[in-house]
Amino acid sequence: MDDRLAFEDIRYDRPAARVARITLARPDKHNAQGLRMLYEINDALDIAMEDDDVNVVIVAADGKNFSSGHDLSDRSRIGDLRLPVLGFGGYRHPGPQGHMSREQEVYLGFCWRWRNLPKPIIVAVQGKAIAGGLMLIWPFDLIIAADDAEFSDPVVAFGMNGHEFFVHAFELGHRKAKQMLLTGEPIRAEEAKALGMVNEVVPRAELEGFTLAMAEKIASRPAIGLKTAKMSVNQSMDAQGLWNAIQSAFNLHQFGHANNYALHGQLVDPAGLETIRREARASRKDEA
DSSP states (O other), rough: GGGGGOOEEEEEEEEETTEEEEEEEEEEGTTTTTTHHHHHHHHHHHHHHOOOOOOOOEEEEEESSBBOOOOOOOOOOOOSSOOOOSOOTTTSHHHHHHHHHHHHIIIHHHHHHHHTOOOOOOEEEESEGGGGGGGTTTTSSSSEEETTTEEEOOOGGOOSSOOOOOHHHHHHHHHHHHHHHHOOEEEEEEHHHHTTSSEEEEGGGGGGHHHHHHHHHHTTSOOHHEEEEHHHHHHHHHTTOOOOOOHHHHHHHHHHHHHHHHHHHHSOOOOOOOOHHHHHHHHHHHOO
16 A cells, blocks of 8 residues: 555545545544645555556545635745755745745645646535635636535735635636626535536536546546647646746735734734624525
8 A cells, every 4th residue: 555545634446447536534534635635635646647557636625614714824845844845945934924935835836736737636615615625626627516615715804815825717707707706605516517617517416426437437538648638638727827927916915914914013903803703694594
C-alpha cells in the first residue's frame, strides 16, 4: 500500500475500474479545509495522476455540506505538517508578506495546479459550498450537484474581494458574479446549472450513483483523448485571459488583507463574521 494513503482528513478509494475517488472526511467540521486537508488532497490527486489504471477522478464529501470553506481555527503553518510543494518561499515572514506566500502555495497555487492536471476530475456537491469551499469545486472539470446544493462567496463582508481563486466571472458571467459577491447570497443548484456553472442536478439520494456512472462512462474513453480534450478546453479559457484575471484579483485580495491588518489588526474585518452568521440564520428561517 502507498504510504501516502494514510490520510486523516480525506479518504482515497477506487470505486470502479479506472476511477479514483477522493472524499473530504471532516463532516463534523462541515469539511472546513485546514492545511492538512489541502496537502492531503494534493497528495491524493498526485497518486491518481501517477496511476496509469486511473482515467477519471471523483471529488466528493461526507456529511450534510460539501465544504464550509477555510478552517479559520487552523493555526498550523506551512512547513509544520510537511514540506511546501510549489516553492514560493517567504512563509515565515511576518505580516502580509508571509501571508501572501502562504496563499500562493495552498490556495491560488494548489487551485491552478489542480485545474491543469491531465485527467478529468468530477466533483459531487451536496449542501453548502461556501467561499473557500468553491476552491475545491471550480478548479475541476465537471460539477454534479445534489438538488440541495448551494454556492456562495460572502467574504465581501470581511472587507475582501472574494476567495483567492477568483474565477467568478468565468463561472457565472460577470453580472451574476457581482450579485453573488456584493450581496453574499447563495446561488442554488438549478440556477447554477442554468448559468452553466453546474453540469447536472440530481436528487440528493442519487448523487453518488449518478456521479459514479458518469465517471465510468468517461473512464471508458482513451486516456490520451481525455487528456487532450481537457487541455484544449483549458487552453481556450487561457486564451481569454483566465490566468491574468486570476492573478490580478489575487493581488487585490492581498491588498484587502493588508488593509484589514492596518484597520483591525487581523486578516479580515471581524464584524463580517457576525454579518454572515446573521444572514445565514435569516436564510434558514426563510426556508423553514
